[in-house]
Amino acid sequence: MSRVADWSVAELGVEGRVLPVLTAPHPMLGVPCEQVDPTDPKVVQLAADLVATMRVSPGCVGLAASQVGQSLDVFCVDVSRHPKARTHHGTFVLCNAAVVEATRREKAREGCMSVPDLTGDVKRATRLAVTGTLPGTGESVTIRTDAFEARALQHEIDHCAGMIFLDRVAGAHAVFPRRTYL
Amino acid sequence: MTTIALTVIGHDRPGIIAAVTAELADLGLNLEDSTMTLLRGHFAMMLICTGPVTPPEVEKALEPLTADGSLLVSAREVTPEPERPARGAPYVLSVHGGDRPGIVSAVTRELAAAGGNVTDLTTRLTGDLYVLAAEVDLPEGTNVGALGDRLAAVGADLGVEVVLRPQETDVL
Numbered sequence: 001m002s003r004v005a006d007w008s009v010a011e012l013g014v015e016g017r018v019l020p021v022l023t024a025p026h027p028m029l030g031v032p033c034e035q036v037d038p039t040d041p042k043v044v045q046l047a048a049d050l051v052a053t054m055r056v057s058p059g060c061v062g063l064a065a066s067q068v069g070q071s072l073d074v075f076c077v078d079v080s081r082h083p084k085a086r087t088h089h090g091t092f093v094l095c096n097a098a099v100v101e102a103t104r105r106e107k108a109r110e111g112c113m114s115v116p117d118l119t120g121d122v123k124r125a126t127r128l129a130v131t132g133t134l135p136g137t138g139e140s141v142t143i144r145t146d147a148f149e150a151r152a153l154q155h156e157i158d159h160c161a162g163m164i165f166l167d168r169v170a171g172a173h174a175v176f177p178r179r180t181y182l
Numbered sequence: 183m184t185t186i187a188l189t190v191i192g193h194d195r196p197g198i199i200a201a202v203t204a205e206l207a208d209l210g211l212n213l214e215d216s217t218m219t220l221l222r223g224h225f226a227m228m229l230i231c232t233g234p235v236t237p238p239e240v241e242k243a244l245e246p247l248t249a250d251g252s253l254l255v256s257a258r259e260v261t262p263e264p265e266r267p268a269r270g271a272p273y274v275l276s277v278h279g280g281d282r283p284g285i286v287s288a289v290t291r292e293l294a295a296a297g298g299n300v301t302d303l304t305t306r307l308t309g310d311l312y313v314l315a316a317e318v319d320l321p322e323g324t325n326v327g328a329l330g331d332r333l334a335a336v337g338a339d340l341g342v343e344v345v346l347r348p349q350e351t352d353v354l
Contacts, residue, residue: 024311025280030343105350117308123350166278167345172302172317 003134004141005089009051012044012136016052019068021113024164029114032162033066033073038095038138043074047093047135050076059182060113062152064159067114073097074135075156077149084108084148092143097132097157099125100142110155110165111178120165121174124151185232186211186240187260192253194225202227205243209235222307225253230260269299270319272349273326275333279342281312288336289314289344296329297321312342317349 009016022028036043046065054063054076061082064075078091102125111119128150130143145153155165169175190202199218206213211233218227237257244255277289290300303316320326330346337344 023309024278025342027341107352115311117311118306118313163345164278166313166315167276167343168347169274169276169315171274171349172304172315175304175306175313175315177306177308 002089002141002143003139004092004143007090007092007134009048009091009093012048014045014048016048016050018053018056019049021053021057021063021067022069023114023116024166026114028066028069028071029159029164030162031066031071033064033071033160035096036072036074038133038135043072043095044136046070046072046074047076047095050074050093051078051091054078057113061148062156063113064156066159066162073160075160077152077156079149079152082148086147086149087145088149089143089145093135094130094132094141094143095135097130097153097160099128099154099157100131101127101129102154103127107170108151109176110151112155112165115164115166116181117178118166119176119178120169121171122151122155122165122168123170124154126150128153130157183232183234184236185214185230185260185262186235186237187258188227188229188231188240189256190225190227190244190247190253191221192225194220194223195252198225198247198253199227201247202244205247206231206233206240209233209240209243211235211240232262268301268319270321270324272301272351273298273318273320273346274349275314275316275318275344275346277312277314277316277337277342277344279312279337279340280310281307282340285312285340285342286314288340289333290316292329292333292336293318296324296332298324298329318346 054060061079062077065072076093079085104126107123211231216229240257299319306313333344
């Protein structure tokens with residue numbers, strides 16, 4: 001079991017709070033986030049809050065700090081219950097994450113809690129390696145993944161760079177009204 | 183043979199496409215290209231067709247559909263456009279932000295000034311969020327970085343995000 005797959009939100013030792021999620025066109029969603037000290041108690045609390053907010057949001061497979069109004073380079077992901085996931089690492093939070101390898105780009109539909117009424121076709125790498133640090137301990141980790149978890153990671157890393165999926169849509173006919181609400 | 187540009191716009195209901203195209207088929211018109219969609223709930227059809235009839239004959243044939251005023255039909259003769267290879271490199275422009283008048287005009291003015299040709303464009307409005315996605319051919323030699331910066335500046339003035347990126351072709 002890898003360190004990330006083994007990681008649990010309980011390690012943070014703080015209770016997560018459910019935070020309101022900002023929606024576009026909120027200006028904060030377009031602002032690149034600041035790097036953080038992953039051992040900072042504020043970052044640890046934020047990590048717990050992101051997981052708590054993701055868990056109460058139906059269909060949510062990832063949430064970035066900018067979506068809850070904090071311009072910090074932190075996000076959580078959990079695609080383990082998603083039917084499109086292949087490899088997955090359960091619930092985890094990464095700080096200061098960066099893509100280090102990205103190959104086999106494929107187009108697929110994605111949505112976002114911050115754009116609740118639209119979906120879009122976006123090309124993303126389906127084989128991915130990401131580095132980052134774990135909140136709390138500050139350990140450096142590398143995640144190698146594929147398919148839907150790779151997509152979710154790239155989507156969240158985009159949020160940390162002040163981008164949403166609408167910035168990456170594949171063409172003029174790649175934005176759609178959402179038909180399914182979970 | 184006449185090439186005719188036909189538009190049909192109005193109140194949506196089941197059967198408009200079936201009724202319009204049945205009349206066109208009866209006139210011997212061949213549909214060469216078309217787009218049919220809903221714009222804010224209004225039915226909208228644009229098509230290019232060719233056949234041995236004049237535009238007034240087409241409008242006359244479609245009169246039963248327009249009689250109650252729910253649909254607007256316009257038929258015009260157009261000169262056939264020769265097939266042209268794509269000019270320049272394809273880019274995708276995305277714009278999103280708070281809705282306000284003038285977003286499309288400001289952004290496309292900047293593209294036009296650079297010689298960019300918009301080949302396809304759609305917009306969506308949902309709540310307060312306005313989204314534009316366009317495909318643009320840029321002339322060879324365009325300083326894309328500088329154009330992207332100018333578009334971002336136009337966006338900043340309007341309070342919207344503007345991103346210009348190369349269109350990725352599908353690997354088949």
